[in-house]
Amino acid sequence: MQRFILRDDNLxxxxxxxxxxxxxxxxxNTMQIPVVMGSGIIKSIFxxxxxxxxxxxxxxxxxxxxxxxxxxxxxxIIFALCFLLAPGPFKLTKPYIKPVVHxxxxxxxxxxxxxxxxxxxxxxxxxSHTIELLFSREWLYTHLSGMEDKIExxxxxxxxxxxxxxxxxxxxxxxEHLLSExxxxxxxxxxxxxxxxxRALTLLANIIDRLPGRDKASLPARExxxxxxxxxxxxxxxxxxxxxxxxxxxxxxxxxxxxxxLKRHFKAIYGKTMYEYYLExxxxxxxxLLQEKKISVSETAYRLGxxxxxxxxxxxxxxxxxxxxxxK
Numbered sequence: 398m399q400r401f402i403l404r405d406d407n408l409x410x411x412x413x414x415x416x417x418x419x420x421x422x423x424x425x426n427t428m429q430i431p432v433v434m435g436s437g438i439i440k441s442i443f444x445x446x447x448x449x450x451x452x453x454x455x456x457x458x459x460x461x462x463x464x465x466x467x468x469x470x471x472x473x474i475i476f477a478l479c480f481l482l483a484p485g486p487f488k489l490t491k492p493y494i495k496p497v498v499h500x501x502x503x504x505x506x507x508x509x510x511x512x513x514x515x516x517x518x519x520x521x522x523x524x525s526h527t528i529e530l531l532f533s534r535e536w537l538y539t540h541l542s543g544m545e546d547k548i549e550x551x552x553x554x555x556x557x558x559x560x561x562x563x564x565x566x567x568x569x570x571x572x573e574h575l576l577s578e579x580x581x582x583x584x585x586x587x588x589x590x591x592x593x594x595x596r597a598l599t600l601l602a603n604i605i606d607r608l609p610g611r612d613k614a615s616l617p618a619r620e621x622x623x624x625x626x627x628x629x630x631x632x633x634x635x636x637x638x639x640x641x642x643x644x645x646x647x648x649x650x651x652x653x654x655x656x657x658x659l660k661r662h663f664k665a666i667y668g669k670t671m672y673e674y675y676l677e678x679x680x681x682x683x684x685x686l687l688q689e690k691k692i693s694v695s696e697t698a699y700r701l702g703x704x705x706x707x708x709x710x711x712x713x714x715x716x717x718x719x720x721x722x723x724x725k
Contacts (some may be wrong), residue, residue, distance in 0.1 A: 405511040447536030468511040483526035
């Protein structure tokens with residue numbers, strides 16, 4: 398059995414790694430399988446920032462196992478939505494356990510993330526015919542606005558560390574029509590990227606809309622990924638009390654969230670905006686420094702990152718209803 402070991406550290410890393418392991422050159426974003434190993438092609442198409450598509454149509458002359466390693470801790474979460482255009486007897490597995498899902502009717506659509514170590518086994522001679530959409534979590538929230546609740550139900554499962562999670566669905570006639578249009582476009586010498594991208598966006602919206610809504614009870618009852626992340630954001634705010642509040646854009650980038658998701662979840666968990674929460678903690682610390690530590694008003698202001706003592710006094714009075722000097 399031939400094995401390929403890949404990892405989606407970014408949207409193109411697995412494609413490049415496979416090219417080196419086959420080995421097969423990448424020409425115009427296309428790999429031709431070496432004739433000694435089989436026949437067929439794999440294409441990688443950049444649709445837009447944060448969204449790629451892989452198209453596969455090939456047969457191997459021996460059994461193949463493609464092992465996808467879990468992402469490294471410093472890499473972003475990447476989701477993969479795979480459509481099986483010719484379902485066969487191959488399966489997704491994880492070492493030492495039984496197969497998670499068996500592709501084929503009624504399930505021929507699978508959504509996974511690079512948080513889990515998975516392997517795909519393709520028997521000798523079986524047609525591997527797929528369209529796979531890869532996208533980042535931030536891209537998902539940015540481009541499928543209005544579907545946040547459904548997206549969160551999916552990402553809460555696929556965003557879990559050390560959780561082997563595969564969400565399975567079935568294509569509908571509308572999906573199959575879109576897939577057919579994408580495949581026809583891909584085979585053109587000069588394909589229309591706009592056509593492929595528009596069909597891909599519609600496919601994603603269709604599947605995400607169906608996945609969590611149809612059987613929410615089947616999703617593991619685990620603490621939401623966002624609760625864990627927002628707790629880390631709160632710790633980051635507390636660590637910044639003696640400095641200036643990081644911008645929402647900076648925090649969103651640091652914790653790999655969209656700004657709207659960051660703001661919404663923080664307020665839902667702590668009941669305040671990030672600025673309100675940060676200011677409350679900052680003014681409580683100021684009160685402690687003045688009363689318990691017996692530090693002067695000016696030194697307290699400078700310790701808390703205020704360049705002007707007068708600005709600190711105004712904010713302190715507004716929050717505590719007394720002048721900071723009266724606490725001495």
